Amino acid sequence: xxxxxxxxxxxxxxxxxxxxxxxxxxxxxxxxxxxxxxxxxxxxxxxxxxxxxxxxxxxxxxxxxxxxxxxxxxxxxxxxxxxxxxxxxxxxxxxxxxxxxxxxxxxxxxxxxxxxxxxxxxxxxxxxxxxxxxxxxxxxxxxxxxxxxxxxxxxxxxxxxxxxxxxxxxxxxxxxxxxxxxxxxxxxxxxxxxxxxxxxxxxxxxxxxxxxxxxxxxxxxxxxxxxxxxxxxxxxxxxxxxxxxxxxxxxxxxxxxxxxxxxxxxxxxxxxxxxxxxxxxxxxxxxxxxxxxxxxxxxxxxxxxxxxxxxxxxxxxxxxxxxxxxxxxxxxxxxxxxxxxxxxxxxxxxxxxxxxxxxxxxxxxxxxxxxxxxxxxxxxxxxxxxxxxxxxxxxxxxxxxxxxxxxxxxxxxxxxxxxxxxxxxxxxxxxxxxxxxxxxxxxxxxxxxxxxxxxxxxxxxxxxxxxxxxxxxxxxxxxxxxxxxxxxxxxxxxxxxxxxxxxxxxxxxxxxxxxxxxxxxxxxxxxxxxxxxxxxxxxxxxxxxxxxxxxxxxxxxxxxxxxxxxxxxxxxxxxxxxxxxxxxxxxxxxxxxxxxxxxxxxxxxxxxxxxxxxxxxxxxxxxxxxxxxxxxxxxxxxxxxxxxxxxxx
Numbered sequence: 001x002x003x004x005x006x007x008x009x010x011x012x013x014x015x016x017x018x019x020x021x022x023x024x025x026x027x028x029x030x031x032x033x034x035x036x037x038x039x040x041x042x043x044x045x046x047x048x049x050x051x052x053x054x055x056x057x058x059x060x061x062x063x064x065x066x067x068x069x070x071x072x073x074x075x076x077x078x079x080x081x082x083x084x085x086x087x088x089x090x091x092x093x094x095x096x097x098x099x100x101x102x103x104x105x106x107x108x109x110x111x112x113x114x115x116x117x118x119x120x121x122x123x124x125x126x127x128x129x130x131x132x133x134x135x136x137x138x139x140x141x142x143x144x145x146x147x148x149x150x151x152x153x154x155x156x157x158x159x160x161x162x163x164x165x166x167x168x169x170x171x172x173x174x175x176x177x178x179x180x181x182x183x184x185x186x187x188x189x190x191x192x193x194x195x196x197x198x199x200x201x202x203x204x205x206x207x208x209x210x211x212x213x214x215x216x217x218x219x220x221x222x223x224x225x226x227x228x229x230x231x232x233x234x235x236x237x238x239x240x241x242x243x244x245x246x247x248x249x250x251x252x253x254x255x256x257x258x259x260x261x262x263x264x265x266x267x268x269x270x271x272x273x274x275x276x277x278x279x280x281x282x283x284x285x286x287x288x289x290x291x292x293x294x295x296x297x298x299x300x301x302x303x304x305x306x307x308x309x310x311x312x313x314x315x316x317x318x319x320x321x322x323x324x325x326x327x328x329x330x331x332x333x334x335x336x337x338x339x340x341x342x343x344x345x346x347x348x349x350x351x352x353x354x355x356x357x358x359x360x361x362x363x364x365x366x367x368x369x370x371x372x373x374x375x376x377x378x379x380x381x382x383x384x385x386x387x388x389x390x391x392x393x394x395x396x397x398x399x400x401x402x403x404x405x406x407x408x409x410x411x412x413x414x415x416x417x418x419x420x421x422x423x424x425x426x427x428x429x430x431x432x433x434x435x436x437x438x439x440x441x442x443x444x445x446x447x448x449x450x451x452x453x454x455x456x457x458x459x460x461x462x463x464x465x466x467x468x469x470x471x472x473x474x475x476x477x478x479x480x481x482x483x484x485x486x487x488x489x490x491x492x493x494x495x496x497x498x499x500x501x502x503x504x505x506x507x508x509x510x511x512x513x514x515x516x517x518x519x520x521x522x523x524x525x526x527x528x529x530x531x532x533x534x535x536x537x538x539x540x541x542x543x544x545x546x547x548x549x550x551x552x553x554x555x556x557x558x559x560x561x562x563x564x565x566x567x568x569x570x571x572x573x574x575x576x577x578x579x580x581x582x583x584x585x586x587x588x589x590x591x592x593x594x595x596x597x598x599x600x601x602x603x604x605x606x607x608x609x610x611x612x613x614x615x616x617x618x619x620x621x622x623x624x625x626x627x628x629x630x631x632x633x634x635x636x637x638x639x640x641x642x643x644x645x646x647x648x649x
Contacts, residue, residue: 005543006275007529007646011294011295011302012293012294013287013291013292017293022290023290023291024290026251027251028252029250031271031281032270032272033275033284036274036275037083041087044084047234048168049091052102070101072166073103074104074230075105075106075129077108079172080236081170082128086504088129089129099133099135100134104141105142106122107222108143108220108221110145111147111220113146115145118454119205119209120145121142141159143192156192159192160223165229168231168232169234171234174201174245175244175245176258177248177257177259178260179259182259186259187256190223191222191225195220197219207500228263231268234269234271235269237277239274239531239536240276240277246271247280288331293330301576304576305575305634314635316342320338322338323338323341353583354369354580354582358370358399358404359372359373359377370580375405377524378521381410381525381527382410382526384412384528384537384538385411385413386413387602389409390596390599391596391620392620393526394591396526397409398479401480407486410490414495416462418602420601423464424443424467427463427467428440428443443460446460454499456499461496468599471600472598490512490513492513492544494544505540509544510544511548513545517548523562524564525564526563526645527545527563527566528568529542529565564580565647569620569623572626572644575634575644580644581642582643585640589640597617602616624643625641627642628640
């Protein structure tokens with residue numbers, strides 16, 4: 001299934017409202033912004049297929065293969081190109097392109113590593129791409145992670161010389177602007193070489209290797225100079241986690257601290273992003289700076305919230321001069337007085353705040369975000385992992401339950417790979433101490449027999465899944481739900497690979513969600529509306545929910561159902577987008593924290609905690625505090641904490 005999830009968008013630049021060069025005046029690299037990864041992938045696949053077919057039409061094909069020059073395609077690795085690989089394989093199978101006269105050069109490889117190890121770039125690019133094509137084996141070039149150390153410099157020089165004539169280079173970049181393993185500070189004329197990986201890069205890559213100790217410390221990578229030798233370059237970026245670096249690369253200064261910024265010096269380069277990755281570009285983030293806009297009420301609110309941050313004033317203190325001096329004069333040209341805009345936006349934002357997320361029975365709901373009827377509401381909360389529900393919207397769950405709504409929580413994946421082996425042994429030891437079956441030694445043997453890089457044994461995964469399930473049951477029990485009747489463990493198949501790499505979403509995943517929707521028939525649906533990496537678990541779970549909703553949306557019970565989106569643990573909605581803000585009392589914050597505590601396997605020493613040193617409950621609370629402070633700075637009532645939501649429909 002192609003990733004097509006995007007947020008509803010209101011207002012913005014008027015199409016063809018100004019010449020292209022004016023609309024994109026802040027961009028130093030030609031940038032194409034597509035509504036979804038799928039749309040961007042289609043465009044890039046078109047470019048690759050056309051280039052290959054044009055090359056094959058132009059070269060003189062002889063009966064002597066050595067005299068038929070192949071089209072040379074450079075390819076990035078990692079998650080970014082996965083959708084592109086699948087699209088190209090699909091086009092090959094449909095006869096729209098052949099790779100028989102194509103040579104492929106891969107950007108990098110870990111060192112040392114066996115090419116058959118599932119974490120190796122060699123293995124991944126073969127599994128995802130090369131094995132499904134008619135490309136000749138001798139035309140596949142991937143850095144060799146088994147070359148002896150004494151020969152690696154000579155090997156890299158040979159590889160570099162062969163890779164210096166790439167016709168089209170497809171690359172992604174890391175969140176710090178890395179190209180391949182060219183870290184911040186890399187020499188702009190560097191060539192293919194062996195590099196030492198930074199601690200941060202190893203920490204990121206350790207997700208695939210199960211631990212930092214098992215993650216290689218070095219890698220072979222094309223240099224920035226090698227990449228710049230390509231005749232044409234297309235840089236890809238998907239998901240909001242890439243948005244900050246996309247802006248630096250496209251609109252910022254060239255600096256060695258952002259290696260991809262060197263692409264500004266290439267004569268034939270373009271950037272292809274989805275709207276999530278491009279959201280901080282001026283064209284998307286502050287479009288009133290570049291052209292005429294369609295000023296819908298919500299778009300006006302977004303502009304005014306931006307202006308408040310720019311001039312450090314609450315909404316009702318904004319002046320005519322503030323609007324004029326910060327390029328919002330066109331908003332006033334619509335016949336609106338600045339003070340009336342202030343009042344309208346203030347009231348609009350004020351009306352997002354409600355203590356009744358399920359609707360207040362018997363009330364006038366004209367300006368409330370949630371209708372009063374029906375009451376009580378059937379509420380279905382989708383949680384990608386077994387702890388996202390309480391981490392991200394635990395206070396709202398408590399309110400929904402306390403106010404009499406029928407609340408159900410659906411855990412979409414088992415979360416089993418995020419449980420450490422030590423935690424398993426601790427649980428097994430507890431069972432032994434309680435006098436139950438003594439399986440400690442047998443489980444320890446399973447753990448000791450694990451092989452680095454291979455999927456975990458199913459028996460061990462089942463234990464880890466059971467641990468996370470018991471924690472989720474304890475968490476919902478702590479907030480007042482019956483875990484036997486109101487918690488639903490879907491164990492979507494796409495997740496159950498036994499490793500960090502997940503399978504694509506299929507109809508089997510979607511059908512499980514469809515069945516639950518038809519069983520509950522909810523009036524409200526809550527889901528994690530993350531816009532990060534389209535191949536990440538949260539994003540895939542969102543795609544499953546949307547695909548399932550598409551299956552049932554024409555059924556009678558669904559007519560008045562609304563979908564609310566919360567955020568994952570590391571991001572939050574901007575007030576300009578928010579449709580509902582739920583204040584949390586100190587008591588509700590305490591209950592939420594205690595529900596998070598129930599997820600003991602995820603506290604502090606989790607295998608993949610990211611770069612944030614705080615524990616999960618601390619991140620969750622600080623986020624709600626920050627949102628409340630932001631509302632306060634805009635002139636709203638002062639609250640201790642707020643959980644906020646965007647309504648998709």
